[in-house]
Structures are given as structure tokens and as C-alpha cells.
Amino acid sequence: MTTSNSSNSSNGIYDEACVLERIKAMRSLEEKTARCRNYLTPQVDSTCRKLMVDWCFILVDAFALSRETVGVTISILDRYLSSGKGKSQEALECRQTFQRAVVSSFMAIKINEPSVLDIKMLVKLCRGVYKQKDIIDTEMEILSAPEWRVYASSTAPMEYVRHFVDLLPEYVDVADVILENAARRMDVATADVYFSTCRASSVGMACLAGALDEMPSMSWSDKEALWSELSRKLDWDIASNEIRQIEKRLLAESSSCESRMPSQASLSRTSFASTGGQPSSPGSVAQVAQ
Template sequence: MQHKEEILNQLHAICAKDEQATRCHHNYFTQEVNEDCRRKMVEWSFTVVDSFNLSRESVWRAIDILDRFLSSGKGSSVKARENKQSFQLASTVCLYMAVKVHEDVEMTIGFLVKLCRSYYTASEFISMEHDILFALRWSICQTTPLDFARQCLLLQLDCFDPETIDCILENTQKQMDLATSDVYFASYKQSSVGIACLGAALVESDVNSAEQEEFWSQLSSMLNFDFASKEVREVERHMLSGSTICKPKRQSQLVLSKTTSQKSCNEQTSPVSILSCV
């Protein structure tokens, strides 16, 4: 088990990275590529990761890369905002990049070609990946709201029993799944979204008010962090408004640390197709 000082250092590092991160603006849509197109690609991405038993957290990572790329105004991002086929290509490559970096799987360009049933060529995938990397200056390894929530819970393991912690983590993941489909959250810090998801998860996990208050009080004291900041409140209000969509199709298997088992996507036949998504 990690030492509390190490966890605190990780949380401070997440917050520092959050302050420096480039946020996307959620008004990058056009008449051709709108918010519904983005939502459909999120749903498709969840279908892919569920089909191959990958982490749903990879979808958040993928969409974060996509939003920042489309907001950058660099390279082919302009075309991707104006053309649905280019938007689909960029979305698929972002998922590929997220899985390649963060999952213990082997996913190849050849697999992407099969996944999309040869609608795009290998050279198109490679070209788009290079374009995204250069547009974002290779900054694709961002933290997620679940990263922040997970570390907060690790820091406060003595507050809840193991079963309750598992339940809170599962419900935090569900909240993040819902938030992934709503571009509103893309312009906020990962930590702010993580706090809002964790707060909703505590309620859903039937943690009583006194325990919640004690949890946040201790966490705030240890981190010297304002958990009731204006930004956090804005995220919470939007989350409570019910505007988030795309309910998860299954409950993810969650662990506090990443497994090291090796899996392969390439030996399976793709059960999904991208062609009818947008």
C-alpha cells in the first residue's frame, strides 16, 4: 500500500499539471460536425472498449485528446471540424492512441483498418496520428477525473470499509462515463470533474452526510485544496442538472492499481463498425 506522503505528492502533482494543462473550448462545433457527432463517437468508443474488455477510462482519455486537438486549430483539425469522415478518423485515432499508451494490449494500425472495415487506409491512420501528436506537442498523457478520485480514496482508506470503497469507485466511474459524453466538462480541470464525480458517487453509495462531511474536511486539510471552489460548484451544478447522457452499458471492473496482464485485440474479429456512427 502506498504511503500517505507519496499519495499526497501524487495529488499535488495532478493539481499542478491541471493548472498548466491546455483546456479545450466547447464551442468548436460546426454545422457539419456538431455535438451529436461527438456523442455518437463516444458511444461507439464505449462499444469498442466493452467488446474487448478494456478500461472505460480510456474513452475519457481518447475524447480529451480529441477535444484538445479539435480546439487547437492546427493541422487537419480544421478539416476534422468541417468533414464528418475526417472527424470519424480523428476520433478513432484518438481512441487508438489512448489504448496504446494506457492499456496492456497490443493494438496495431492493421487492427484499426479491420475495425473500420477498410473504410480508412493505414496511411490515413498514421498521418492523422502524426497530425494530432504535433498539434498537441505530444501532450497526450493527461490525468483523468478518476485518477484524482482514486488517489483521494487511497489517501482516506481508513474512512470507509473496503466494500464501500469499491462501491464508491464503481459509482465514480459511472459518473465519469456520463460526463464523457458531455463536452461541457472538457473545458474544466480534471480534478474539478473528479471532485464532482466523487461527490455524486458518495451519495449514490449511501455514505451518510456526517461521513461525507468528515471525508471532505480531512481531505481539504491534508491537501490545502478548496473543494467548494467556484469551478467545482459549476461542474457539480451541471452534473446535477441531468444534462449528462450516454449511460454505461456495463459496470467496469475497477482496481486501485493497473494490472499487468497482457491481452491482444488483434486476434479477435471486430464486433463493431464505425461507418454508421456519424
């Protein structure tokens, strides 16, 4: 898993067979991996989850990390909370325990970023709400849920998008714009647990579809030709009912999203359950990052 463009074509080298083999391997692993479930409860509802996702985006933006790291973080979190293992049920009954699980899931930066936010910095950002041992213990438990196969069980939808674009070297001139548009869609999808219950490959295909819709430079016939070429090369139904349902929901969610960046209003609302009148963690991220 990587946050950089894995395209061979970007280096002037194109090996279609290699790209197809990688997609096949990812999809094979995807089918063997347990799907996430909608684990939301009255205590940890969609609003609670979205606020923590917003906080994660604020964090990676403040430290100039990849926004895809948030997607990987939440994927790890969702798999843990869907597993029913360890104290995952406790995390669904207590918001503070849930928040600690989100912080601990930020282990994604260890495999997704060239630089690492160390544990001391995370503790500092949490303003003393969680101790270092609390975060480490929860991290170990989250790792054990997928039997330590975090990399194998968290292939991101954007990784599929990059591979799909790799299959279309004739569109290399607009590849960066397509990927940027898809990334905006993926930011929206990360905030909704529904998309975590779907196949990552299907979410990636839906993000690509939405990205192409935002390409005014491409004519309708060009887009049709692109889809036809992609369908031929992949040899699987890229217009399945699942993908269409994801597209519809993603379109609805994207339409209600004012911007890619969290607003100052969401910043003030995204607070940790603090003790002793301590200030919330998210509000301190930008200051600590300076």
C-alpha cells in the same frame, strides 16, 4: 496514467505525503497545460461527438478494455481539436475527417492498456472507410499538437478520484464502490465536451461527490466527515464555484442517461460516413471481437 487502482493503501501501505505530492504535481501540470475549448460546429455538433463516444464505448466493451480508455481517447481528441493546429479545423468542417480523428485518437490504448488494438484491426472495424495510411498520418498529426506530450497533457479525472480516495484509508472498505460510482459519472462526463473545458481535478472532485451521493451505506454525518477530512488534507477549495457548476451539470446529465452501457438503439445510429453502401463500422464491432 493507469487504469488500475494506484492506491498504496490497497496494498496495506499508506503514505499520505506521497499521495499529496502526486496530486500537487498533477495539478501543477494541469495549470500549465492549455485548456480545451468548446470547438463544436454546425457540421460537428454535440450529437455527432456523442455518437462517436458511444461507438468508442462499444469498442472497448467488445474487446474487454477499460472504459477509462475512452476518456483518455476523447481527451486526446479534444486537445487536438482545441489546438487549431494542423488539419484540426478541417476535422471540424467535415464529419468523415472528424470520425477519422476519433479513430486515430485511439492511440490511447498504447499507453492505457496492457494489450493493443493494432492498426489492422482498426482498419477492419472501419470497413474500408479509412486506409491504414490515413489513420497513421492523422495519428502523427494528433501527437504533434501537444508536442508529443500526450501522457503529460491527458491526466484523467478518475486518476484524481483514485488519489482522493487514497487520502482516506479509513474508508478502504467502501473504496471500490466509490470508485465504481465515480466511473459511471465519468462515463457520462466523457460524452459532453463541456467537461473537457474544465480542470480534470475539478471534474474528478465532482465525480467523487456524485459517487458519495450514491452511497446509501454511508450516513450524512459520515459523508460530511469524509469531506471535512479531504478538505483539510488537500488544503484547497473543494467546494469552489467551478466544482459546484460541474456537479450540477453532471447531475443533470446523469439523470437523463438511462444506463451506463450504450443501447442497441445508439448502436444502430452510430454510423461512419461510408462509401459504396458499405455497412457502418460500429455495427461490426461485436462480430469482429468474437
